[in-house]
Amino acid sequence: MCPEAEFAKRRFLLETELDYRAIVASSADLVLVNAARSTVSIDSTAGRSAKAADPVVAARTRTAIANNIKVLGDSLDVIRQGDEFDFDSLQPAAASLVDSVTEAPAVLLQMTRLKSKDQGTFVHSIAVAGLMARLGAATGMDADAIQLLATAGLLHDLGKLFIPDAILKKQGELTDAERKVIRTHPQIGYDILKRYPGVPQMVLDICRLHHEALDGSGYPLGLSGDEISQIVRLSTVCDVFDALTTVRPYKRAWTREQAIHWMFDRGHLFDRKLVLSLGRLLDAME
């Protein structure tokens, strides 16, 4: 994304070390290099932790994540049945998830890639919560805010519990009418969460607004630009990334790079700085 005043094109093949240095020295705020296509060796590993998880830590993380899935499933069942739901009951699962993704992030990524259709919403929520916690940490949030962010991630798709399975788990592409039904889930989730006391505004906002887009083309409110907070933008980036990299009955999962590049190319929809931060963070996870 180079400034046109300094480069003839915004996108071009990086062929020489000199071009690379020129970009670094330019006024560009953001630069995305596809290392697979570039013929210049860029030290993309700089700053990576590149530390494989210890097998004991990995096993402990798998158990913790499996437990998170169960706790989340139980909480969502309570909500689905209209019973009393205590928001704080999810905090230990969120705290354990934050620990897991901090200790062994690669394990979380591996597990989320294996999600089955039935577990779809739960595992998607765990993955999004984990990504949100990491991205929140990368953007300098404190421990309390990160834990709350993880809890918001766990609950963000709550409204999907009320979408008929025939639509939610449909094999094949959705019709316009079915897509319209799916698009009701953020508002449904928000309306339900609002009934319970003690649910922080950040959690309500993420539940309701995670499908908004910067150009106003999102839903349910069609907010745009500054009307969409950083926290909500962060949730959107993590949510879309996980959706793109998930196998669907009708499409193959995209690779991490494909998903990040696709989102970066859609700066009218997603916050590019957050997309880049997520890309960097994922590089460091594997």
Ligand SMILES: [Fe+2]
């Ligand atoms: Fe959603």
